[in-house]
Amino acid sequence: MIHTLEPIIREHPFFKNLAEPHLKLVVGCAKNVRFDEGQMLFREGEPADEFYLIRTGRVTIEAHIPGRGPAICETIGEGDVLGWSWLFPPYRWRCDARAQQPTRALAFDGKCLRGKCDQDHDLGYELMKLCAAVMAQRLQATRLQLLDLYGVRK
Amino acid sequence: MASENKPIADDPIPEPMRPRSYRIQRVRQETEDTFTLELEPADGAKGFKFEPGQFNMLYVFGVGEVPISISGNPSSPETLTHTTRVVGTVTRAMRQLKRGDLIGVRGPFGKPWPIEQARGRDVVVVPGGIGLAPLRPVLYALTAQRKQFRRVALLYGARTPENVLFPKEMKQWRDRSNFDVHLTVDRATGAWRDSVGLVTNLIPRAPFDPANAVAMVCGPEVMMRFVVMELEKRGLTDDRIYVSLERNMKCGLGFCGHCLFGPTFICKDGPVFRFDAIRHFFSKWEV
Numbered sequence: 001m002i003h004t005l006e007p008i009i010r011e012h013p014f015f016k017n018l019a020e021p022h023l024k025l026v027v028g029c030a031k032n033v034r035f036d037e038g039q040m041l042f043r044e045g046e047p048a049d050e051f052y053l054i055r056t057g058r059v060t061i062e063a064h065i066p067g068r069g070p071a072i073c074e075t076i077g078e079g080d081v082l083g084w085s086w087l088f089p090p091y092r093w094r095c096d097a098r099a100q101q102p103t104r105a106l107a108f109d110g111k112c113l114r115g116k117c118d119q120d121h122d123l124g125y126e127l128m129k130l131c132a133a134v135m136a137q138r139l140q141a142t143r144l145q146l147l148d149l150y151g152v153r154k
Numbered sequence: 155m156a157s158e159n160k161p162i163a164d165d166p167i168p169e170p171m172r173p174r175s176y177r178i179q180r181v182r183q184e185t186e187d188t189f190t191l192e193l194e195p196a197d198g199a200k201g202f203k204f205e206p207g208q209f210n211m212l213y214v215f216g217v218g219e220v221p222i223s224i225s226g227n228p229s230s231p232e233t234l235t236h237t238t239r240v241v242g243t244v245t246r247a248m249r250q251l252k253r254g255d256l257i258g259v260r261g262p263f264g265k266p267w268p269i270e271q272a273r274g275r276d277v278v279v280v281p282g283g284i285g286l287a288p289l290r291p292v293l294y295a296l297t298a299q300r301k302q303f304r305r306v307a308l309l310y311g312a313r314t315p316e317n318v319l320f321p322k323e324m325k326q327w328r329d330r331s332n333f334d335v336h337l338t339v340d341r342a343t344g345a346w347r348d349s350v351g352l353v354t355n356l357i358p359r360a361p362f363d364p365a366n367a368v369a370m371v372c373g374p375e376v377m378m379r380f381v382v383m384e385l386e387k388r389g390l391t392d393d394r395i396y397v398s399l400e401r402n403m404k405c406g407l408g409f410c411g412h413c414l415f416g417p418t419f420i421c422k423d424g425p426v427f428r429f430d431a432i433r434h435f436f437s438k439w440e441v
Binding site: 060062068069070071074075079141145150 | 340342343349
């Protein structure tokens, strides 16, 4: 009996509302991956060939600052989606990502998905809406982080 | 409504406008700008009872009086503990006080956190920054009566790892009190092992049943607005979300009107409010 990743993908919050025919299309671009603590998922400037749905564990999004080392901008955990650089030219990562804990994820082949989106614009629209919602949420969170809410008023 | 909060007054305050002299037993620097004072009555009298969430007016003689929440253990009222941050003239002068110095105390004032309403339910405690100090008595109370509550989730947001308050107690709450403790900071370096991001990010997957939970939220008002939104997205209704507010409290008794907030006085009707009682004016600039 062949087990597919479909049930796992269906349960992940990112894809839980995706229609059945579209889900079947994205399943073909997915694979299971795992990362050890401290392992890099990707580095800034590398080709952004994949994006990830985190199943367990936690990943840090980092920017390397010369002379200071890695600064953690954000952490991505269970149920979150990691990466949108696969959607936009030049398809290269704009940050580093490292497993802060042992992490299991679903990795989706960005090139494969882009091809399917080009062929099926309905799928492309649905995926773009899902990614846009995540981007909007992260932008909102970043705005609040920039407000330095916990600091002293000066 | 806010009136569901249990009113204080088990121990009537004999002369609420007259400060009592307390002697500083200990000054502890918590973070770069935050410190804790432990006080005992100067005249050898017994300490007074208080409930989690209540505050006292602390008077630095010759400088001024400020409202500070009680951050100590309600089951050990003999020592009065206050944690505050240096933000103005009075707290700056307060930070200069040393062991053995005297300070004036009026209180306790205000409505407490809803410990009774939380009994038998999941409890979600969401402090941000110095907002952990007014919620620490809640965590002591939950620890003391642990079996009477279901899951307890502590979701704490701070500016940096160095600004996390009470780190030793965090470990105890995690290991001994069996709380689900999740920390997040706005920025960190590689040595940090917890989350980075807003405290709101911790809510979607925090372990609680929205149908049977009570949330207590304390921190900057902007943070509380977004925390409430996330809690409601999880399905928690606004009659089971409580927030603690701060305004320009002066008399502590609702006489002077300095802390008027919409139709309420923060000092007397709050500082802890059930969210449905204030939501219609909570986000209004003009209030």
